[in-house]
Amino acid sequence: MSALFEIHNLAKHNWDNGDQASKYIFSQLSAEITEPERIALIGASGQGKSTLLRILALLDTPDEGDLLLDGASYKNTNVRLWRMGVSYVAQQAVMLPGSVEDNLRMVSKLHGLAYDSVLAAQLLKQLGLDYLDLGKQAADCSGGEKQRISLIRSLLLRPRILLLDEITASLDINSTQKVEELLMDWHLKEETLLIWVTHDLEQARRISNRTWVMGRGELQDHSSDSFFAEPVAVLAQKFIQPVKGSL
Amino acid sequence: MTLTALSFTLLFVIGTMLVSIWQKLGLEKDIAIGTIRSAVQLLAVGYVLQFIFHTGHIVFILIIIFTMICVASWNAAKRGKGLPGLVWRIALAVTASEIMMMGILLGLHIVKATPQYIIPISGMTIGNAMVVSGLFINQIKQEIRRSKGEIETLLSLGATAQQAMQEVRARAVKFxxxxxxxxxxxxxxxxxxxxxxxxxxxxxxxxxxxxxxILIVFSFTASAAITSMLLSVLIYRLFFTADLRLKL
Structure with a gap:
């Protein structure tokens, strides 16, 4: 039986850097995910975490290597079907023109599906947005509201893999907690694989059962239980502090 | 108007050049070149039109219109450097607009099917279509840069290129x-x-x-709308790679 998701020798060049010694943002990245897991992706800034997520969502292209979803290479898969299955939620939430409801209805509009208003209302409530006037212009929402609306918009797609790029960075503690609870619950119910970029090691410990560490162009794969056996402060010193001479 | 009388209008140009020299604007050379070019081009066109009006042959009319479309397309395409196949796409949009306009004007006998009507009206509508095409290309590039996040958000939700570009295209057409x-x-x-x-x-x-x-104003509006909308359909895919990623 093929793995759910595979990354084979993935590499991305740093075209802005003429220095041959550091011409890759990352290279030879490999990982295999056999079942829906919760993966925390950590590392210092500039190590290519967001680039990796964008590549996994096929919003950016790898320079080398392959990605396989259910054993099928991205090269032989319809890119739209891939993105419907592997959905990227950006750090900077972008609201589409129109109201909050227009944003929530976008997935059903794009794919000609029925709008699941019950699920949308439930997700809004779980994320503490049930007070929101759905007719309000989405562009007028606060940064935190936009971030949560953007997450709900992607959840309504019901992707098999969710790529979360520091989605709680602009949220307060209360909202962050709600997002974490919702996603843990969603993961269990929908069996969605989560790959979650975060700089908050406490959050990484809370939400993950597996930890990927990116640094010096490589990816280390750990079980979260063993990885977080060390104190978070020590781990932060090791893995989150900017790497000398890094990109 | 006699040629002698016409040549007196050069006094305006000479006056402008003198002001330019006096104010050190450095425009004398451009004004001189522009004056000579416009005079030569217009006089040449005058003789060509006189010949065509005299013969009234359809082939000459088509050659003139074809030349107008080529020059207009080439000129408008300068706004979109780096976009492959842009010239023929503009040419197609402008030609379609011209065919529809002339089809209505001639088919309904609004104007006579003579070179005196067909060539000037075509020139004006094609010229306007050229300006509209240039504006559209300029604007859609700006809109894409400004709306990169919006387009990528739609792509990440599984949108087609057409769906991802719908709002951007509408805004560029409107502009x-x-x-x-x-x-x-x-x-x-x-x-x-x-x-x-x-x-x-x-x-x-x-x-x-x-x-x-009034006829010209209506023709302008219709040809501008047809050209811009058609062009938006023909070129939006140029901004994406084959695997549906945004190029800019």
Whole structure:
């Protein structure tokens, strides 16, 4: 039986850097995910975490290597079907023109599906947005509201893999907690694989059962239980502090 | 108007060049080149038109219109450097617009099927289509840069290129139409259009001149809308890679 998701020798060049010694943002990245897991992706800034997520969502292209979803290479898969299955939620939430409801209805509009208003209302409530006037212009929402609306918009797609790029960075503690609870619950119910970029090691410990560490162009794969056996402060010193001479 | 009388109008140009020299604007060379080029081009076109009007042969009319479309397309395509196949796409949009306009005007006998009508009206509508095409291309590039996040958000939700570009295209089409629509709203109040003015100076009845001007204004608007919308359909895919990623 093929793995759910595979990354084979993935590499991305740093075209802005003429220095041959550091011409890759990352290279030879490999990982295999056999079942829906919760993966925390950590590392210092500039190590290519967001680039990796964008590549996994096929919003950016790898320079080398392959990605396989259910054993099928991205090269032989319809890119739209891939993105419907592997959905990227950006750090900077972008609201589409129109109201909050227009944003929530976008997935059903794009794919000609029925709008699941019950699920949308439930997700809004779980994320503490049930007070929101759905007719309000989405562009007028606060940064935190936009971030949560953007997450709900992607959840309504019901992707098999969710790529979360520091989605709680602009949220307060209360909202962050709600997002974490919702996603843990969603993961269990929908069996969605989560790959979650975060700089908050406490959050990484809370939400993950597996930890990927990116640094010096490589990816280390750990079980979260063993990885977080060390104190978070020590781990932060090791893995989150900017790497000398890094990109 | 005699050639001697016409040559006196050079006094305006000479005056402008003297001001440029006096104020050290450095425009003398450009003014001189522009003056010579416009005089030579217009006089040459005058003789060509005289010949075509005299023969009235359809082939010559088609050659003139073909040349107009080629020059207009090539000129408008300069706005979109780096976009492969842009020239022929503009040419296709402008040609379609020209065929539809002329089809209606000639088919409904609104104008006579003679070179005197077909060539000037075609020139004006193709010229306007060229301006609209240039504006549209400029604007869609800006819109894409400004709306990169919006387009990528839609792509990440599984949108097609067409779906991802729908809003951006609509905004660019709307923008490219603004000068034409504004011109339509203020025509006669702010400016008296060139064709109408020319006809009146040449001795035509102002009411007849105005009727032709209305025809031109409507043709302008229709050709601008057709060109811009058609072009938006023809070029949006150029901004994406084969695997549906945004190029810019």
């Amino acid at each position: 490219s139409m603004i000068p034409t629509i504004d011109g339509m709203k203020t025509v006669g109040l702010v400016q008296l259009p060139g064709m109408m003015t020319g006809m009146i100076i040449a001795g035509a009845n102002p009411i007849i001149a105005v009727r032709y001007q």
